[in-house]
Amino acid sequence: MTSTSHVYYGTLVHSLSLKELQVIDQGVLIVKDGLITHVEQNVKDVDALLKSIQLDAYELHRLEKHQFLLPGLVDTHAHAPQYVFSGSGMDLQLLEWLNKHVFPAESAFKDVAHADAAYTKVVSRFLRNGTTTCSWFATIHLESCQRLVDVINKLGQRAYVGKVNMDQNSPDYYIETTEDSLQNTKRFIEYTQQHSNGGLVTPVVTPRFAIACSSTLMKGLAGLAHDYKVPIQTHLCENPDEITFTKSLFPDSASYTAIYDDHNLLGPSSYMAHCVHMTDSEIDLLAERQTGIAHCANSNFSLHSGLCDVRRFMAKGVKVGLGTDVAGGFAPSIIDAIRSSFFASKTIKALERDQHGNKDYDYLQPAELIYLATLGGAHVLGLQDTIGSFVPGKAFDALWIDPTAAHGTVDLMGQESQEQVIEKFLFTGSDRNILHVFVNGRRVSGSA
Numbered sequence: 001m002t003s004t005s006h007v008y009y010g011t012l013v014h015s016l017s018l019k020e021l022q023v024i025d026q027g028v029l030i031v032k033d034g035l036i037t038h039v040e041q042n043v044k045d046v047d048a049l050l051k052s053i054q055l056d057a058y059e060l061h062r063l064e065k066h067q068f069l070l071p072g073l074v075d076t077h078a079h080a081p082q083y084v085f086s087g088s089g090m091d092l093q094l095l096e097w098l099n100k101h102v103f104p105a106e107s108a109f110k111d112v113a114h115a116d117a118a119y120t121k122v123v124s125r126f127l128r129n130g131t132t133t134c135s136w137f138a139t140i141h142l143e144s145c146q147r148l149v150d151v152i153n154k155l156g157q158r159a160y161v162g163k164v165n166m167d168q169n170s171p172d173y174y175i176e177t178t179e180d181s182l183q184n185t186k187r188f189i190e191y192t193q194q195h196s197n198g199g200l201v202t203p204v205v206t207p208r209f210a211i212a213c214s215s216t217l218m219k220g221l222a223g224l225a226h227d228y229k230v231p232i233q234t235h236l237c238e239n240p241d242e243i244t245f246t247k248s249l250f251p252d253s254a255s256y257t258a259i260y261d262d263h264n265l266l267g268p269s270s271y272m273a274h275c276v277h278m279t280d281s282e283i284d285l286l287a288e289r290q291t292g293i294a295h296c297a298n299s300n301f302s303l304h305s306g307l308c309d310v311r312r313f314m315a316k317g318v319k320v321g322l323g324t325d326v327a328g329g330f331a332p333s334i335i336d337a338i339r340s341s342f343f344a345s346k347t348i349k350a351l352e353r354d355q356h357g358n359k360d361y362d363y364l365q366p367a368e369l370i371y372l373a374t375l376g377g378a379h380v381l382g383l384q385d386t387i388g389s390f391v392p393g394k395a396f397d398a399l400w401i402d403p404t405a406a407h408g409t410v411d412l413m414g415q416e417s418q419e420q421v422i423e424k425f426l427f428t429g430s431d432r433n434i435l436h437v438f439v440n441g442r443r444v445s446g447s448a
């Protein structure tokens with residue numbers, strides 16, 4: 001049986017590179033079996049084009065004036081169980097916050113029914129906000145981690161899912177032995193590889209951070225990642241007290257970043273969240289290992305961690321994506337991550353001007369923010385050949401944006417340029433302006 005192609009006709013917006021945002025007018029994008037098969041610009045007569053292509057069967061979807069397609073948003077760092085307290089408990093810095101708010105909330109995920117209910121809420125909310133791909137941290141509990149995979153499969157998100165590992169410096173009620181941690185990670189990887197929803201869901205090895213992981217555990221996890229060919233995610237250089245404590249635990253390593261390197265945890269398939277306080281040589285080490293970072297600006301403000309200057313990383317060729325870090329960050333939305341990253345960047349610009357007399361600091365422009373939220377995140381996750389832009393052969397993970405949606409939050413006067421409309425959506429839009437959310441060609445959410 002031949003499958004129906006879906007033809008989208010209207011404005012297409014996507015990144016070609018960090019600096020280059022391409023706005024395609026009168027674009028035609030054709031999707032078959034979840035994959036983009038054809039992209040064309042300046043098509044005056046779509047019917048004539050379709051006749052010349054001779055598709056077996058197709059449905060034509062016309063975008064209206066001001067509407068546009070955008071690649072699906074990529075969240076490179078979020079904690080699914082922490083969604084239950086997001087928007088609350090921002091009274092403390094990292095280490096105290098973990099003890100007071102995070103560990104009690106995560107330990108409740110031993111209860112599988114609780115996990116099912118919470119995971120359904122958080123994955124639904126992320127999809128509604130346009131996050132078509134997410135890299136998740138779960139908890140230490142094997143069974144509820146498996147439920148998270150099931151929920152993601154049911155709701156249709158593309159995802160990396162990590163069973164969290166913690167065998168030291170953790171509370172008695174939320175800790176595992178080294179052997180259990182390794183054994184259950186192995187079982188989780190195998191389960192997820194068997195329930196990958198056609199390759200949409202991938203397991204990711206997830207040591208929480210060096211404080212909570214023994215040397216034996218980190219080495220064992222690096223071995224599992226190697227054996228099963230799966231990526232690695234963790235936290236790095238988020239907060240000053242965290243860094244001091246971490247270095248005291250691993251005095252033989254030259255830096256916090258070197259601790260992970262000494263345990264074989266850095267490489268092209270690894271990515272590190274936060275990286276707020278990094279020396280130049282630590283950034284060089286990430287560049288050398290081709291390890292990416294997840295920039296989590298909302299969290300870095302909310303937990304008072306500091307300002308991460310992503311320009312320092314990009315200047316050295318380190319891959320950068322955006323992360324919500326729910327619930328260190330309070331917003332389950334990469335549109336919010338774009339805004340928080342913009343503010344972080346503008347704040348650095350002000351500090352450069354006022355403290356260093358440097359008037360030339362180049363804050364993040366809208367085109368760059370869109371790149372970081374889509375193709376940049378795809379690069380961090382090693383998915384740059386699969387998602388992140390509208391290129392034939394890639395999967396159709398996309399958002400159908402309507403800045404003029406009746407119950408939307410963008411107001412237009414009608415004379416705006418397409419560039420202005422896009423910028424207005426980024427800064428004043430909401431989930432109500434996202435009519436449809438597609439993952440692998442399938443509609444999985446949206447306000448329409």
Ligand code: GUN
Binds near residue numbers: 094102208209299328
């Ligand atoms: N470092 C170790 N665990 C966590 C966590 O859950 N959230 C954040 N933001 N940082 C961490």
Ligand code: FE
Binds near residue numbers: 077079235273325328
């Ligand atoms: Fe985090």
